[in-house]
Amino acid sequence: MVGRFEIQKDTVQVIAESAATHVGRIATIISGAVRDVTHEFGDWASDVFEMREAAGKADVARRAEEQ
Incomplete structure (x- = not known):
């Protein structure tokens, strides 16, 4: 027969494993x-x-055409 403490331990273990999986x-x-x-x-x-x-190249080209 499984005791109350072991049931609680197993429950905590499953919860911790599930949390670790989801957090990961x-x-x-x-x-x-x-x-x-x-x-x-x-x-x-x-x-x-x-x-x-x-834009800089276009500006240089425009200035060159204006001269």
């Missing part, structure tokens, strides 16, 4: 989301730099 899954989701958002910001910054460079 949540951490994986969050870290993936942070990675994806960081990647998107990096791509966006690259686009901005490219547009600034193109």
Whole structure:
């Protein structure tokens, strides 16, 4: 016969294992989301730099045509 203490111990163990599993899954989701958002910001910054460079080249070309 299983005693009350052992039943409680088993219950706590199952709850702890379940919590660890879910916390691990949540951490994986969050870290993936942070990675994806960081990647998107990096791509966006690259686009901005490219547009600034193109605008600068266009301005130089326009000034050269005016002279």
